[in-house]
Amino acid sequence: MxxxxxxxxxxxxxxxxxxxxxxxxxxxxxxxxxxxxxxxLTTLRYLASLDPESIALHSIITLYNSFAGFSLSMLLSLVLGFLSHREELIRGFSMGICSLFNSTSALIWSLILVSTIGILSPLPPILVASAVSLPQLLSATIAALDSVDKNLIEAVRSLGGSSVDEYLDVIIPGSLPMIIAASRVALGLSLRISVVAEAFGSSGGIGYMIMRSYNLADAPGVLAWSLILIALVLALDRLLLMPVEERSSSWLK
Known part of the structure; x- marks a missing residue:
């Protein structure tokens, strides 16, 4: 039933x-x-006429920019998150970073980084993706660490466990599902945002191809490359991020 x-x-x-x-x-x-x-139909026909090697090349560039930016923000989030869990000064610093970065749009980051580093540098798309995903990951990491069941920590201590045991047996497994759920959102955000920086300053990537088509008044090209980006985001979410999130949640069941 x-x-x-x-x-x-x-x-x-x-x-x-x-x-x-x-x-x-x-x-x-x-x-x-x-x-x-x-x-x-016109857009699909245009999409079918594109060179598969070109689609693969620019998709790989965008994926690389997104994963590199996401990895950088994840590393910073874990370091600042665990330090914030133990020190209020670091917590205040981290929350200030979250507020500042949340208030800054991807367009502003793109213009600043492109004008500072240069149009041909591969760094702006990576740094923009990192800057946009950092507040999402950092705030989620801090919240995840705060949400760990304190009774379980006390149980480990009562059994003579060390601080390392607390982290390995309770804190990390207990906070991991929430961190991975935030990572799913942040990685998708990085993938969508990195194309903004690619459009303003890059020699490759889906964002670069969208802007190139726009400059050539090629409307079917703009839509075709936009569909490629949407398909890439959906495939990454359904085939990789969702299964990882579901498996990470099994510890809590």
Whole structure:
């Protein structure tokens, strides 16, 4: 009975998700009728005409920029997060960083870094992705460490466990699911934001190709490369990030 009920809920969820996709496709088709945008069919034909090697090359560049920026922000978040867990001065510093970086848009970061480092440097997309994802990861890391069950920590101490045992047996496993959930959001954000910096200052990547198509008044090209980015984000989320998040949550069940 319960299995049938859950199966019905899952079916309704999938129908709803499919309906949202169809609705957006219909809206796109309607907007394209007056010639405001290329139609979905025109865009798909353009997409099919693109060189697969070019798609792979620029997708890899964007993935590299995103993962590099995400890795940098994750490293900083873990270091500052664990230090904030033990020292209020570091906690105040970290929360100040979160507030400052949250208030700064990706466009501002892109313009500052491109004008400072240079258009041809590979660093601006990486640093922009890192700057935008850092507050998300850092605040989540601090919150995750604060949410660990204090009774479990006391239990480890009562059994004669050391500080290392507290971290290895309770704090890290207890905070990991929340950190990974935030990482899923932050990595997707890095992937979407890195293309902004690529558009302003880069010699490759999906963002570079979108801006190149825009400068050439190539509307189908803009939409085609945008679809490639959307497909990349969805594939990364469904095939990698979601399974990792689900497995990390098994410790709490």
């Amino acid at each position: 319960e299995r049938a009920f859950l199966g019905g809920l899952m079916l309704r969820f999938r129908v709803g998700a499919l309906s949202s996709f169809i609705s957006l496709l219909l809206i796109w088709e309607v907007i394209s009728l007056p010639g405001l945008l290329p139609s979905p």
